[in-house]
Amino acid sequence: MSTTSVDLHAHGHEAEHAHDPHHQHHFTTMEQQFDTSKIGMWLFLVTEVLLFGGLFVGFGMMQARYPREFVEAHTHLVRWQGALNTVVLLISSYTMVLAVNAAKKGIKSKQVLFLALTIVCACIFLVVKYFEYSHKFEEGWLPAKYYSYKGDSLPACMEKSAGPEAAAAAPTTPPAPCTNGYATFFSFYFMMTGLHGIHILVGIIILTWVLIRANRGEFSSSYYTPVDLVGLYWHLVDMIWIYLFPLYYLIQ
Amino acid sequence: MEWLRRLMMPAQGSEFAKEIDNMYMGLFWLSVVLFLMIAIPTVYFAWRYRYRPGRVTPHNTHNTTLEITWTVLPLLLCVAIFFWGLKGWMEYAVAPGEAMEVQITAKKWLWQFEYPDGSRTINDLHVPINKPVKFIMTSEDVIHDFFVPDMRVKHDIIPGRYTEVWFNPTVHGQHVITCAEYCGKGHSDMHAVLTVDNDAEFAKFLETGGTEWEDYFNGKDPKKTPADWGKVQYETKGCNSCHTIDGSKSKGPTWKGIYGHMVELNNGTSVLVDDDYLRESMLYPNAKVVKGFEPIMPTFQGLLKENQIKGLQAFIKSLQ
Amino acid sequence: MDQAIKTTPRIGDRPRPRKNYLNETRGFKSWAFTLDHKRIGIMYLIGVLFSFLLGGIFALLVRLTLLSPTHKIFGQVLLTAEQYNRVFTLHGAIMVFLFIIPAIPASLGNFVLPLMLGAKDVAFPRLNLFSFYLWLTGALMALTAMVFGAVDTGWTFYTPYSTTTDGPVTLMTAAVFVLGFSSIFTGLNFIATVHKLRAPGMGWFDLPLFIWGIYSTAVIQVLATPVLGITLVLLMLERSFGIGIFDPRIGGDPVLFQHFFWFYSHPAVYIMILPGMAIISELIPTFSQKTIFGYRAIAYSSVSLALVSFIVWGHHMFVAGQSQLATVVFSALTFLVAIPSGVKVFNWLGTMYQGNIKLDTPMLYAMSFLVLFAIGGLTGIFLGTLATDVHLTDTYFVVAHFHYVMMGSTVTAFIGGLHYWWPKMTGRMYSEKWGRVGCLLWNVGFNMTFLTQFFLGSKGMPRRYYNYLDQFQPLHAFSTVGSWIIGLGLFITAAYLLASLRKPADAPDNPWNGTTLEWQTSSPPITHNFEEQPVLEREPYDYRPVVAAR
Numbered sequence A: 001m002s003t004t005s006v007d008l009h010a011h012g013h014e015a016e017h018a019h020d021p022h023h024q025h026h027f028t029t030m031e032q033q034f035d036t037s038k039i040g041m042w043l044f045l046v047t048e049v050l051l052f053g054g055l056f057v058g059f060g061m062m063q064a065r066y067p068r069e070f071v072e073a074h075t076h077l078v079r080w081q082g083a084l085n086t087v088v089l090l091i092s093s094y095t096m097v098l099a100v101n102a103a104k105k106g107i108k109s110k111q112v113l114f115l116a117l118t119i120v121c122a123c124i125f126l127v128v129k130y131f132e133y134s135h136k137f138e139e140g141w142l143p144a145k146y147y148s149y150k151g152d153s154l155p156a157c158m159e160k161s162a163g164p165e166a167a168a169a170a171p172t173t174p175p176a177p178c179t180n181g182y183a184t185f186f187s188f189y190f191m192m193t194g195l196h197g198i199h200i201l202v203g204i205i206i207l208t209w210v211l212i213r214a215n216r217g218e219f220s221s222s223y224y225t226p227v228d229l230v231g232l233y234w235h236l237v238d239m240i241w242i243y244l245f246p247l248y249y250l251i252q
Numbered sequence B: 001m002e003w004l005r006r007l008m009m010p011a012q013g014s015e016f017a018k019e020i021d022n023m024y025m026g027l028f029w030l031s032v033v034l035f036l037m038i039a040i041p042t043v044y045f046a047w048r049y050r051y052r053p054g055r056v057t058p059h060n061t062h063n064t065t066l067e068i069t070w071t072v073l074p075l076l077l078c079v080a081i082f083f084w085g086l087k088g089w090m091e092y093a094v095a096p097g098e099a100m101e102v103q104i105t106a107k108k109w110l111w112q113f114e115y116p117d118g119s120r121t122i123n124d125l126h127v128p129i130n131k132p133v134k135f136i137m138t139s140e141d142v143i144h145d146f147f148v149p150d151m152r153v154k155h156d157i158i159p160g161r162y163t164e165v166w167f168n169p170t171v172h173g174q175h176v177i178t179c180a181e182y183c184g185k186g187h188s189d190m191h192a193v194l195t196v197d198n199d200a201e202f203a204k205f206l207e208t209g210g211t212e213w214e215d216y217f218n219g220k221d222p223k224k225t226p227a228d229w230g231k232v233q234y235e236t237k238g239c240n241s242c243h244t245i246d247g248s249k250s251k252g253p254t255w256k257g258i259y260g261h262m263v264e265l266n267n268g269t270s271v272l273v274d275d276d277y278l279r280e281s282m283l284y285p286n287a288k289v290v291k292g293f294e295p296i297m298p299t300f301q302g303l304l305k306e307n308q309i310k311g312l313q314a315f316i317k318s319l320q
Numbered sequence C: 001m002d003q004a005i006k007t008t009p010r011i012g013d014r015p016r017p018r019k020n021y022l023n024e025t026r027g028f029k030s031w032a033f034t035l036d037h038k039r040i041g042i043m044y045l046i047g048v049l050f051s052f053l054l055g056g057i058f059a060l061l062v063r064l065t066l067l068s069p070t071h072k073i074f075g076q077v078l079l080t081a082e083q084y085n086r087v088f089t090l091h092g093a094i095m096v097f098l099f100i101i102p103a104i105p106a107s108l109g110n111f112v113l114p115l116m117l118g119a120k121d122v123a124f125p126r127l128n129l130f131s132f133y134l135w136l137t138g139a140l141m142a143l144t145a146m147v148f149g150a151v152d153t154g155w156t157f158y159t160p161y162s163t164t165t166d167g168p169v170t171l172m173t174a175a176v177f178v179l180g181f182s183s184i185f186t187g188l189n190f191i192a193t194v195h196k197l198r199a200p201g202m203g204w205f206d207l208p209l210f211i212w213g214i215y216s217t218a219v220i221q222v223l224a225t226p227v228l229g230i231t232l233v234l235l236m237l238e239r240s241f242g243i244g245i246f247d248p249r250i251g252g253d254p255v256l257f258q259h260f261f262w263f264y265s266h267p268a269v270y271i272m273i274l275p276g277m278a279i280i281s282e283l284i285p286t287f288s289q290k291t292i293f294g295y296r297a298i299a300y301s302s303v304s305l306a307l308v309s310f311i312v313w314g315h316h317m318f319v320a321g322q323s324q325l326a327t328v329v330f331s332a333l334t335f336l337v338a339i340p341s342g343v344k345v346f347n348w349l350g351t352m353y354q355g356n357i358k359l360d361t362p363m364l365y366a367m368s369f370l371v372l373f374a375i376g377g378l379t380g381i382f383l384g385t386l387a388t389d390v391h392l393t394d395t396y397f398v399v400a401h402f403h404y405v406m407m408g409s410t411v412t413a414f415i416g417g418l419h420y421w422w423p424k425m426t427g428r429m430y431s432e433k434w435g436r437v438g439c440l441l442w443n444v445g446f447n448m449t450f451l452t453q454f455f456l457g458s459k460g461m462p463r464r465y466y467n468y469l470d471q472f473q474p475l476h477a478f479s480t481v482g483s484w485i486i487g488l489g490l491f492i493t494a495a496y497l498l499a500s501l502r503k504p505a506d507a508p509d510n511p512w513n514g515t516t517l518e519w520q521t522s523s524p525p526i527t528h529n530f531e532e533q534p535v536l537e538r539e540p541y542d543y544r545p546v547v548a549a550r
């Protein structure tokens, strides 16, 4: 493998790009740097999808195990609250797009406005979630062993779980099917919406940070990577909700 | 090459084991050939083309024919091996319908076997020779695995679920049963003995109802008295569906406090409840029917072994 | 193009620059906060070798305990059953999560990958450093868990055992979770680097095969590891809150855990082997001084191994109670992985054919790889075949299989690669004579230890057994003696490698007459890797004399 030398390091690179403070030394051009960051973000989003994917699969498996309980349990969720949150997130996605566009064009005031609106939407989402959660806490629709709601039509299996007496009995008949699917449903509900909520929270923090930088006027049409990347992240978080909503609130 | 097979595999306890061994040896020889196809060129090339300063090597970048050959040939070979393996496995996976059923309950760290007639044994499995046996297995705590090397079968035992495995033993004598799924401290001591009996031996084994009862009658363990053995029968033989032990009335009279007392019969006479009466009530329940009850109790003749009757007698005696 | 192409000299004879990445800056901080991929690679290297040593010590303890059925050494019981269970769990977990998964990509890969691409660094240097610190955090958490009593679940953490046993299981799983994210970030970084930071003129099929291997590995790291992450989170929640997914007593399904676990851990075994194969694809053409045979076939087989690895996980569960249909399908799919593996092996042999083969230490390791991987891979076929796996699963046959592929193949390749790039990394040549001695002991010891275990396994000795039947004693004893020989070989290896660091830098820039870009810079490289941006003009592994290239 022979080489000739294109001497970018010594001259070309500094002459051309020395002016941009965001330019990192190991990239030849700003464009390359931008594309690379974008690939990185996309890959990160892939891992996020898989992270949630695992939970979706787990939910599916457990739903197959407890079809009746899952359907019954889901009626405890308040549908209009979920729908409201869906709308709120869709709006926030739209304002996010507008913010990225504004950044691309380098219009500072619009950037700040739309980022702020996105943050407001995110906060509304969390407030609604707060009301949903506290209602469930009151009623005892809690995950797993904290589940204390008594009004379900099928008995829970936890009480008659294998004790010493059951141990002595010979296994002539299969164990009674365990019907604690309600608790399992709410385990998943809290895990998945909780993990999603954490993502919203993290999103708010990053958005705020980007907002501050935008307000300082750091972004221009030649450098707006952070806005673009947080935009991608935000769309993913919305998209996950778009899957969560029908899964939990609508399924019959 | 029998010695080689013996070197690598345990004794054969069934026809299935022979099949598995044939397959294992087939794969073994195939692997030896493929291995030599890799190892010999490696060493030979290293020697044949050893370094000579200044030698120029040919610029062979690829050869499509070769490339296709060593993709397609192994693929065909693999398809063949897969179907071979599938054939053996189908036999393992599907038990014949007429198989005798033995229930296995595994727990940390022992095996409990229960035979069709309800007899039970601990860590001691008896099966008749030349008859397929199917095992229906469950676990009380963690996952265990029923492994009989001589039969070449194993299967996991999962809590909250039933799994099955079967074999058809053809070799008389004792074989090892061992736990092959990690289950904690006693995992490596979780053994049982499989005894393949001839028909007479097995009949005799069933007559006494297994061997678990011996533990209750040898007085070694204060938690295992004959009365405890009776309690086990009370729970497993279905007596508890008609008799209570707390004095309340059910479909049948309670057992509490009857031993040593007189009981009125429906023909007006009375009889003392002693061991003989108890035995009679179990084997010929309609001979003497207690006053106020229908003669609905089924006979347990042939279903209760002598040791179980003894246990029940002791148990009823203990309920004062 | 009649005029001879000007080339930089193959054997480095350029004056050694005074400053290189090792001595340009000094002091603890200059390492702890470095963004230089080479320094991060070196730190990883030290970390993983230390883990290897620790895991190895546990392995020797395991073997020593199994020396006799009474477990007595000089009249003293070495380990009790509980201690034994902890020790083999730690051995497996350390070797897998702390050592072998990061071993090649994060240490050698980090060092070499940007150099091979002609880049100044990886795409995200800060993320690179962050992922190292994640690794360190995970390692420290695992060590803490060890101090607080250690776990006895086996490296597979099967439920419901793992949800009911005592010990700091939660901490240990949290450690593995953190290590998983370290692995994800490394993979993510490498993918972006390969896509965007190739030298001008370097197309996808001009990439050295090492890059293809590492790239395929990175794809698995990014796609599979998150699933492990979420599985471990579920396990921790199950342990602390009883969420009822894996625990049958509260309505869960323990087999579901196994599906989740192997969905990651089967691809993970290709996270282990692909980088090993990647190294071999460098060593064989270089030491044969001949162009690689079937470049594209090898490159494609790396990618297809990565993809196929996602659909075979059920072969770990043939007797674990998955549906019978799944069992059959998974067995059929398992055989697919044999094909690309075979393609690689045969192409390597094709490369050696008519070569000009120099038997330096790295090449000796490469040849050992071929032989040991053949054994490891072919015994994988025994396990993938349904009927035979029923007998062999969960016995020492499996233990032997995976040591042949993980240790006999991956670790062999790792040690070979370590020798190959040692001059580049340190600027020093090691003792060739001792290198050969080390390699010989490695081979002898390894085969003594693990070939024996195939016999143990097929004879019916289950794995994870503290007590065993007397009939197995001779084989166990032989295996234990073998492990001492491995230990001796590695000790010698460590000794002469360390000894080489004491002498003044003497390595030429290109000691092996390699063709990839890392040999074009000085040994050790300067901080920015290249004096001037290299531009690719010839394919890698082109060993034709320069005048003939027209």
Ligand code: HEA
Residues within 6 Å of the ligand: B034, B038, B073, B074, B075, B077, B078, C156, C269, C270, C272, C273, C315, C316, C317, C334, C335, C337, C338, C339, C341, C342, C343, C345, C373, C374, C376, C377, C378, C380, C381, C383, C384, C385, C389, C392, C393, C394, C398, C401, C402, C405, C406, C410
């Ligand atoms: C580096 C890691 C690595 C690699 C590369 C492999 C490679 C393979 N493994 Fe292995 N495996 C493990 C690590 C690895 N494995 C581990 C860690 C476990 C146990 C985990 C535990 O339970 O703790 C395990 C367990 C394991 C099992 C489960 C056993 C059980 O528990 O019952 C199975 C079953 O199918 C299997 C199969 C295979 C196959 C078919 C390959 C194939 O990829 C091999 C392909 C290679 C070849 C076949 C050789 C070269 C090819 C040719 C020469 C072409 C011609 C060949 C033919 C025509 C056959 N492995």
Ligand code: HEA
Residues within 6 Å of the ligand: C049, C052, C053, C054, C055, C056, C057, C059, C060, C062, C063, C088, C089, C091, C092, C093, C095, C096, C099, C100, C153, C154, C155, C156, C399, C403, C406, C407, C411, C415, C449, C463, C464, C465, C466, C483, C486, C487, C490, C491, C493, C494, C497
């Ligand atoms: C990369 C993976 C890896 C490696 C390398 C090894 C290496 C070794 N393993 Fe492995 N082992 C596993 C992964 C690995 N193992 C796994 C995953 C399990 C399953 C665990 C479970 O069941 O949960 C297992 C289980 C396992 C068992 C089965 C235990 C049981 O089921 O009861 C045994 C028994 O013999 C064993 C032995 C050994 C031995 C003797 C070595 C030796 O070869 C080790 C030799 C190493 C040394 C002696 C260290 C010396 C190092 C240095 C001196 C530093 C080197 C420095 C330089 C080279 C510069 N191992």
Ligand code: CUA
Residues within 6 Å of the ligand: B109, B143, B144, B145, B179, B180, B181, B182, B183, B184, B186, B187, B188, B190
């Ligand atoms: Cu029971 Cu292992």
Ligand SMILES: [Cu+2]
Residues within 6 Å of the ligand: C265, C266, C269, C312, C313, C315, C316
């Ligand atoms: Cu696998």
